[in-house]
Amino acid sequence: MNANIDWDGLKAAAAAARENAHAPYSCFKVGAAVQAGGRIFAGCNVENASYPVGLCAERAALAAAVAAGCKAIEAVVVVADRPLTPCGMCRQALAEFNPEVPILCVSDAEEAEATLSQLLPDPFSLSD
Ligand code: THU
DSSP: OOOOOHHHHHHHHHHHHHTTOOOOOTTOOOOOOOOOOOEEEEEBBOEEEEEGGOOOOHHHHHHHHHHHHHEEEEEEEEEEESOOOOHHHHHHHHHHTTTEEEEEEEEEEEEEEEEEEHHHHSSOSSEE
């Protein structure tokens, strides 16, 4: 793994954000953190009574980074009850900024690491 990635900081930020998850429908709380430009941005899932309106933790964290002007996405950590991999929509959203980004999926019991290109080998692109 890249020595410049603050994995412990990312795990702590994702776990803290997970505490604030709004998941009254699924009861499945997710926290995520992205490192971008050396800074850490966190997000949680935000569900809605109109179910499709719900937002995943990964895209919430990504949006926070982009809103701060930090688009150089260097690493992602996702924290949940079990080590989940990001959903397809979040994979595509992350691929916009770094198709090779390393992703660490964490639970209390386990960790699993993959690159985004392993999870989404052929993302959609408007360019040839
Ligand atoms: N969820 C995430 O936040 N990230 C994922 O990668 C998969 C699923 C959320 C969406 C929903 O609020 C809950 O987990 C159950 O699907």
